[in-house]
Amino acid sequence: MDAFYQDLKHAWRGLLRTPGFTAIAIATLALGIGSNTAVFTVVRGVLFSPLPYVESDELMKIGGFIPGVAKPELSGSPAELNDYRERARSFTDITAVWPLHTNLVGGDRPVRVALGVGTKVVLSWNGWQRHFGGMEDIIGHMINIDGDPFEVVGVMPRGFHHPGQPLDAEVEMWGTFDMNPGGRWFFRNFRPLQLFARLAPGATVESARLEMAKIADELRVEYPQSYPEGSGWLTGVEPMKTEIVGDMEPVLLILFGAVGFVLLVACTNVAALLIARGAARSHQTAVKMALGGNRRAIMRFQLAESLLLAVAGGVVSVVVALGTTGLLRNFAAAYMPRAELIEFQLPVLAFSLLVAVGAGLVFGMAPAITASLTNPLSAINEGARGSGGSHGWLRDGLVVGEVAVSVVLVVGSGLLIRSFDKLMSVDMGFDPTDVKVVQTYLPVQIDPNEGACRQFPNRVHFYSEVIRRLEALPEVSRAGGVSDLPLRSVNGLRFVLEGEEVAANERPNAEFRVVSNGYFDVMSIPLLRGRQFTTFDTPDVPQVAIVNQAWVDRHA
Numbered sequence: 101m102d103a104f105y106q107d108l109k110h111a112w113r114g115l116l117r118t119p120g121f122t123a124i125a126i127a128t129l130a131l132g133i134g135s136n137t138a139v140f141t142v143v144r145g146v147l148f149s150p151l152p153y154v155e156s157d158e159l160m161k162i163g164g165f166i167p168g169v170a171k172p173e174l175s176g177s178p179a180e181l182n183d184y185r186e187r188a189r190s191f192t193d194i195t196a197v198w199p200l201h202t203n204l205v206g207g208d209r210p211v212r213v214a215l216g217v218g219t220k221v222v223l224s225w226n227g228w229q230r231h232f233g234g235m236e237d238i239i240g241h242m243i244n245i246d247g248d249p250f251e252v253v254g255v256m257p258r259g260f261h262h263p264g265q266p267l268d269a270e271v272e273m274w275g276t277f278d279m280n281p282g283g284r285w286f287f288r289n290f291r292p293l294q295l296f297a298r299l300a301p302g303a304t305v306e307s308a309r310l311e312m313a314k315i316a317d318e319l320r321v322e323y324p325q326s327y328p329e330g331s332g333w334l335t336g337v338e339p340m341k342t343e344i345v346g347d348m349e350p351v352l353l354i355l356f357g358a359v360g361f362v363l364l365v366a367c368t369n370v371a372a373l374l375i376a377r378g379a380a381r382s383h384q385t386a387v388k389m390a391l392g393g394n395r396r397a398i399m400r401f402q403l404a405e406s407l408l409l410a411v412a413g414g415v416v417s418v419v420v421a422l423g424t425t426g427l428l429r430n431f432a433a434a435y436m437p438r439a440e441l442i443e444f445q446l447p448v449l450a451f452s453l454l455v456a457v458g459a460g461l462v463f464g465m466a467p468a469i470t471a472s473l474t475n476p477l478s479a480i481n482e483g484a485r486g487s488g489g490s491h492g493w494l495r496d497g498l499v500v501g502e503v504a505v506s507v508v509l510v511v512g513s514g515l516l517i518r519s520f521d522k523l524m525s526v527d528m529g530f531d532p533t534d535v536k537v538v539q540t541y542l543p544v545q546i547d548p549n550e551g552a553c554r555q556f557p558n559r560v561h562f563y564s565e566v567i568r569r570l571e572a573l574p575e576v577s578r579a580g581g582v583s584d585l586p587l588r589s590v591n592g593l594r595f596v597l598e599g600e601e602v603a604a605n606e607r608p609n610a611e612f613r614v615v616s617n618g619y620f621d622v623m624s625i626p627l628l629r630g631r632q633f634t635t636f637d638t639p640d641v642p643q644v645a646i647v648n649q650a651w652v653d654r655h656a
Contacts, residue, residue: 104400111405121377122409125370129413129459132366134420135359137452141425142432143352144448145441151341152259158299159263159340162194162312164291166332167609174336174343176295178279179288180319184295187315190308191297196279197262198292199271201541204231205244212541213245214262214271221245222254224261227272246543250275261440263296263340288326296340308337331594332609344437358512363459365506371463374406406464407457414456421452529648530586531624537585540566556639567616580619597655610651620646 115122150156162184163174176184181196188194204211211231223231223238232238241252262271279286299308312335320327327333425444432439542553542562552558563581570579594607617633619625628649637644 103397104404107397107401107404108408111401111408115405115408118377121373122412125373125409126413126416128366128369129410129456130416130420132363132417133414133452133455133459134417134424136356136363136455137417137421137448138424138428139352139356139359140451141421141444141448142428142436142442143356144451145443146345146432146436146438147349147352149438149441151263151344152261153263153340155298156340160191160297160299160305160308160337161263161295161340161343162191162297162308162335162337163293163295164316164333164335167334174295174338175291176293177288177291178283178286178293179281180291181279181293181295182281182286183315183319184297184312187318188297188308188311190300190303190311192300194295194297196293196295197271197274198277199262199294201269202245202273203541203543205247207231212269213273214269220253221250221273221275222256223252224256224270224272224274225258226270228255230272245273263344288323297337305337305339309335312337346437348436363455367459367463370406370409371465374402374463403461403464407460410456410460410464411453413459414453417456418449418452421448528586529625535622538566538570563616567618578618578622580622581616582619583614586623608655610647612645 151159153159161174163176164180165174176196178196181194184191185194199214202213204213213227213231221243228234228238232241235241238252238255242249243252244250256274262274297308299305316327316333316335320329320333422444425442429439429442432442542559553562567579567581570576593612594609596602596607615633617635617637620627620632627646630646633644633646
């Protein structure tokens with residue numbers, strides 16, 4: 101260790117005497133290690149960090165789905181929740197949440213909040229701070245949600261979040277509601293619930309899926325009207341983490357692999373620099389060996405120099421990673437689940453230093469081997485050409501490897517850019533230029549006799565009046581309404597053409613949306629044939645629909 105310490109001191113002095121070389125090597129390593137650290141921070145937060153629940157690996161999302169055009173979402177009804185609780189042995193407990201957009205009333209203006217329905221509520225920490233200023237006497241306080249009084253009975257700890265964002269918004273309140281047999285919500289075909297379950301000891305995801313499929317078969321036999329033959333209704337079980345992360349896992353792993361290649365290129369560059377540096381001082385190395393210096397000591401000195409560069413590059417990379425992580429977190433907040441967990445913490449710092457040391461050993465081996473294989477007599481005779489042609493294969497190999505890895509990165513980047521360009525140039529079928537979105541959610545009171553917005557004519561009148569007032573604004577040329585924004589997944593609707601006899605299980609499925617008369621003009625969606633909706637298309641007259649050309653090509 102004393103000899104290695106002395107090597108570190110001599111190597112450090114040598115690096116200080118060549119500031120240009122040292123700065124280039126450290127900057128190269130800092131970029132490679134920093135990019136890896138930043139992406140690792142994202143991967144760790146999104147993929148590797150456990151969910152903030154006790155024994156989170158046991159948590160599952162369960163339910164039924166009907167395969168359609170969009171990715172199916174697992175959901176269930178209160179009746180199905182009761183069936184699963186009675187029949188499933190793969191779970192120790194099953195619970196449900198009904199996520200709703202609601203309106204918190206009582207302040208300067210109504211505030212939209214995400215809520216699990218009920219008559220008593222528990223607030224999230226963020227909701228408590230955001231809407232009530234963290235008031236100390238909040239417990240027992242009555243609040244107004246959608247015109248109904250709710251009593252606050254608790255506040256969740258800071259950092260607790262509802263799994264996922266079922267409403268594209270953070271759930272800020274939870275309540276209880278009656279899901280017992282005979283209750284007002286106890287329907288079999290009304291499936292607004294997210295069902296969560298915890299695996300029983302000895303149960304696996306596969307065994308739970310088999311049991312749920314068996315229960316589905318039993319329910320189809322017992323309730324044929326609710327699950328008609330050919331409806332396609334199936335059950336599913338997904339680990340909670342898989343359900344939350346979704347399709348982001350392969351994307352992040354590919355990105356992690358790509359920055360790994362970047363680090364490999366950086367190490368190859370520094371190794372080539374060190375070999376060139378070793379060639380310039382090969383005469384000095386040969387003299388040391390001629391005076392009795394052994395090859396092991398030469399290799400040790402080269403590795404000491406490499407480790408110093410690597411550690412220095414790792415320290416600088418922390419600054420690079422901090423800045424890059426902030427940019428990635430801001431970008432990921434709108435597109436990636438669990439983005440709030442992307443933080444530069446102690447494990448990330450340990451990863452950065454570990455990568456730095458590993459990189460130092462990797463790129464330090466090539467110059468160390470080259471220096472140890474130097475022929476003292478030949479090096480002294482050839483002067484500055486101490487590396488000799490006999491070891492040129494190592495430099496050539498590094499160059500070939502670097503070119504190969506760079507080609508892979510360039511080709512991959514080119515394909516990625518090309519794919520992104522194609523995605524950006526895809527004709528979406530509408531023109532979003534200068535189109536603004538206003539989202540509103542009508543209050544749904546618990547008592548249907550008091551909830552004016554439960555009545556269909558009242559809802560139609562409200563939205564019609566909103567559209568009329570929007571169109572009256574001088575900044576607005578046209579306004580329209582749609583039940584779900586374009587490009588968002590919605591449930592499919594099975595249909596059959598008039599006059600055709602098609603078995604229920606063979607009927608095609610299509611996504612559908614409810615729109616106002618004016619929506620197509622707002623979105624600049626051209627009408628190819630027929631007519632658009634008008635104010636005369638009311639529930640009292642035969643129903644009409646508008647289909648797209650893809651539907652016509654496939655079914656007409």
